[in-house]
Amino acid sequence: xxxxxxxxxxxxxxxxxxxxxxxxxxxxxxxxxxxxxxxxxxxxxxxxxxxxxxxxxxxxxxxxxxxxxxxxxxxxxxxxxxxxxxxxxxxxxxxxxxxxxxxxxxxxxxxxxxxxxxxxxxxxxxxxxxxxxxxxxxxxxxxxxxxxxxxxxxxxxxxxxxxxxxxxxxxxxxxxxxxxxxxxxxxxxxxxxxxxxxxxxxxxxxxxxxxxxxxxxxxxxxxxxxxxxxxxxxxxxxxxxxxxxxxxxxxxxxxxxxxxxxxxxxxxxxxxxxxxxxxxxxxxxxxxxxxxxxxxxxxxxxxxxxxxxxxxxxxxxxxxxxxxxxxxxxxxxxxxxxxxxxxxxxxxxxxxxxxxxxxxxxxxxxxxxxxxxxxxxxxxxxxxxxxxxxxxxxxxxxxxxxxxxxxxxxxxxxxxxxxxxxxxxxxxxxxxxxxxxxxxxxxxxxxxxxxxxxxxxxxxxxxxxxxxxxxxxxxxxxxxxxxxxxxxxxxxxxxxxxxxxxxxxxxxxxxxxxxxxxxxxx
Numbered sequence: 331x332x333x334x335x336x337x338x339x340x341x342x343x344x345x346x347x348x349x350x351x352x353x354x355x356x357x358x359x360x361x362x363x364x365x366x367x368x369x370x371x372x373x374x375x376x377x378x379x380x381x382x383x384x385x386x387x388x389x390x391x392x393x394x395x396x397x398x399x400x401x402x403x404x405x406x407x408x409x410x411x412x413x414x415x416x417x418x419x420x421x422x423x424x425x426x427x428x429x430x431x432x433x434x435x436x437x438x439x440x441x442x443x444x445x446x447x448x449x450x451x452x453x454x455x456x457x458x459x460x461x462x463x464x465x466x467x468x469x470x471x472x473x474x475x476x477x478x479x480x481x482x483x484x485x486x487x488x489x490x491x492x493x494x495x496x497x498x499x500x501x502x503x504x505x506x507x508x509x510x511x512x513x514x515x516x517x518x519x520x521x522x523x524x525x526x527x528x529x530x531x532x533x534x535x536x537x538x539x540x541x542x543x544x545x546x547x548x549x550x551x552x553x554x555x556x557x558x559x560x561x562x563x564x565x566x567x568x569x570x571x572x573x574x575x576x577x578x579x580x581x582x583x584x585x586x587x588x589x590x591x592x593x594x595x596x597x598x599x600x601x602x603x604x605x606x607x608x609x610x611x612x613x614x615x616x617x618x619x620x621x622x623x624x625x626x627x628x629x630x631x632x633x634x635x636x637x638x639x640x641x642x643x644x645x646x647x648x649x650x651x652x653x654x655x656x657x658x659x660x661x662x663x664x665x666x667x668x669x670x671x672x673x674x675x676x677x678x679x680x681x682x683x684x685x686x687x688x689x690x691x692x693x694x695x696x697x698x699x700x701x702x703x704x705x706x707x708x709x710x711x712x713x714x715x716x717x718x719x720x721x722x723x724x725x726x727x728x729x730x731x732x733x734x735x736x737x738x739x740x741x742x743x744x745x746x747x748x749x750x751x752x753x754x755x756x757x758x759x760x761x762x763x764x765x766x767x768x769x770x771x772x773x774x775x776x777x778x779x780x781x782x783x784x785x786x787x788x789x790x791x792x793x794x795x796x797x798x799x800x801x802x803x804x805x806x807x808x809x810x811x812x813x814x815x816x817x818x819x820x821x822x823x824x825x826x827x828x829x830x831x832x833x834x835x836x837x838x839x840x841x842x843x844x845x846x847x848x849x850x851x852x
Contacts, residue, residue, distance in 0.1 A: 364393030
């Protein structure tokens with residue numbers, strides 16, 4: 331077998347793509363090779379092409395020599411989620427002259443080396459196991475794979491191989507949250523999160539052996555789906571009148587579970603019934619939620635989020651060029667759609683309390699503001715990080731509904747001065763919509779003003795995902811005896827706050843491998 335062929339199903343450069351390989355290989359010349367005595371080959375199988383290309387580019391930027399094609403010049407093979415048997419069988423088929431000298435390593439050696447900026451010394455934990463048995467005629471046992479109970483120690487991309495199970499468990503978890511059954515809600519959420527991180531699809535119940543986070547209830551749901559293709563509990567729940575009403579009512583901007591339950595107890599079952607009632611009084615937020623319901627409940631696309639980002643940045647930088655505006659939430663994690671668009675606003679010098687008001691006023695003058703609600707900062711109430719994930723942070727923030735001209739998204743021309751102005755609004759009043767052909771979309775936007783010294787913690791918290799953040803705080807508390815929230819990291823033993831300018835520094839304080847934002851979709 332040729333070393334530039336398909337490599338036994340593991341090397342990822344088929345012959346028909348030979349021309350593209352040459353182009354990729356040439357990228358090495360763009361970066362200085364600092365470590366001449368080693369050459370890395372990254373195995374694509376069970377990793378994916380996009381992640382492989384990202385890691386290869388990262389290594390080249392750090393000064394490592396990386397080959398796209400497996401050959402005799404390779405000294406270090408880096409693999410993720412492959413067994414020793416798979417890798418060794420592939421190497422044997424290639425008939426390489428240096429097979430016995432190859433360093434066959436798991437991804438931990440690579441990430442440790444990237445963090446150090448140089449090749450780290452190979453420790454036992456870096457090696458793919460069963461290495462000492464390659465000369466033996468005995469069968470090679472499969473290596474033991476340990477998966478952490480904490481989402482912050484797992485890599486969860488958007489490539490969910492177990493969607494049929496996670497969709498079902500998510501629905502049940504949501505209903506437990508509606509019923510304020512915290513124990514069951516957490517249990518189902520953790521099981522869902524772990525399934526999303528698995529590099530394989532669950533095809534039989536034995537696949538769950540040795541995995542944490544699965545109790546009798548979640549196992550029963552998975553087993554039923556494996557046997558019947560659906561969960562009877564999920565099917566029944568989706569027909570349940572109370573569940574449907576709660577889900578419908580809480581989909582309105584400004585309506586929480588208590589209000590939804592109140593409307594349900596009063597006999598309402600549809601939004602039309604709620605809006606037609608003369609006995610109900612709505613908050614300003616709820617009025618805006620009803621008025622722009624269709625737009626707000628249609629997913630925000632990445633193109634729309636980027637268009638909003640340019641509007642926000644242009645407006646803010648016209649007033650303060652030194653302010654940093656950072657897109658967070660699901661879009662920072664690589665998602666293509668979301669429910670809203672979140673931004674952190676930070677500056678080397680603390681911003682004036684009136685800063686948000688001035689930005690809102692500029693948006694209003696430009697005819698882009700449909701609704702806003704400012705929550706003032708309550709930083710003086712905070713003495714140490716919160717133990718709860720869902721505890722609100724204490725930053726000043728503003729919840730907005732912005733008017734996004736659809737033409738700006740399509741053409742990417744974001745001169746906000748060209749947007750036709752509408753009547754300026756007072757906070758919460760309903761603007762008149764007179765056009766028959768609607769050429770704009772209402773978009774939910776959150777702006778959060780963060781002091782520079784707390785930016786890394788806020789960025790980590792506002793990036794999510796929700797379960798990743800829950801487990802990160804749980805790990806911090808139980809494993810490290812520290813406390814973490816959107817404002818800081820507190821060491822309970824040393825009785826001191828730990829400083830961090832970047833997310834990487836926070837992970838380092840916690841002795842965790844750094845997890846990229848796009849790997850936090852837990």
